[in-house]
Amino acid sequence: MVDFDALTRASLRRWHEAKPTRKFLSDKVAQSLVAAKKRYQAVEAKTGVPWAVIAVIHERESSQNWGRSLAQGDPWNRVSVHVPAGRGPFNSWEEAAIDALVNCHPHLARRKDWSLAGVLIGLELYNGLGYANKGVPSPYLWAGTNQYKSGKYVRDGLYDSSHVDQQLGCVAMLKSMMAIDPTITFAGAESTSSTPQELHRAPSIANPSKGSIGAFIARIFNVICKRTS
Incomplete structure (x- = not known):
């Protein structure tokens, strides 16, 4: 599984x-x-x-x-x-x-x-x-x-x-196509973060759609942050 x-x-x-x-x-x-x-x-x-x-x-x-x-x-x-x-x-x-x-x-x-x-x-x-x-x-x-x-x-x-x-x-x-044609974009692809924590937040950077995989990951990340703050 x-x-x-x-x-x-x-x-x-x-x-x-x-x-x-x-x-x-x-x-x-x-x-x-x-x-x-x-x-x-x-x-x-x-x-x-x-x-x-x-x-x-x-x-x-x-x-x-x-x-x-x-x-x-x-x-x-x-x-x-x-x-x-x-x-x-x-x-x-x-x-x-x-x-x-x-x-x-x-x-x-x-x-x-x-x-x-x-x-x-x-x-x-x-x-x-x-x-x-x-x-x-x-x-x-x-x-x-x-x-x-x-x-x-x-x-x-x-x-x-x-x-x-x-x-x-x-x-x-x-990645090569995106360099040739700047109209090719995906929410989260523009992040240049380098730390593991920031990379895991990548889908939420461009405000992913409600119910998306990216939004689900962002919610998990926020819960973790609250628990450790």
């Missing part, structure tokens, strides 16, 4: 401590993703999922191949064979992407919290909680940053602690 409060705190700390290890590549990939902004925004308009999140998932699932589905990287013009299997065929990449976000686990289109905390948890859920269950950084998020060294599920159920994921993680791409 994953402790989502602990996972959120760890993810926020990693975000603020993350430094790129393959910056040339992450900047190059980010330029390609930002260049396709309008296509991703068309899917955002139908799902509510931020276009930048859709973009980095597209890169992770299929290296931004427009002939492949956002759900699992299978061709969208055929019935998918990988999980989630049995989807499609679809008439366009956009139609397949909407299906992946609306109808497939973890149903990102149902999420309302798109603060930084919500983004990081949403991406973790999209790839699965195998890494969180092990208490290790997921390469899906952290590859290409100093927060990831090694460890990867090389196939379903088989984890290899020495295997190094060669793809960029979502965080490396997002």
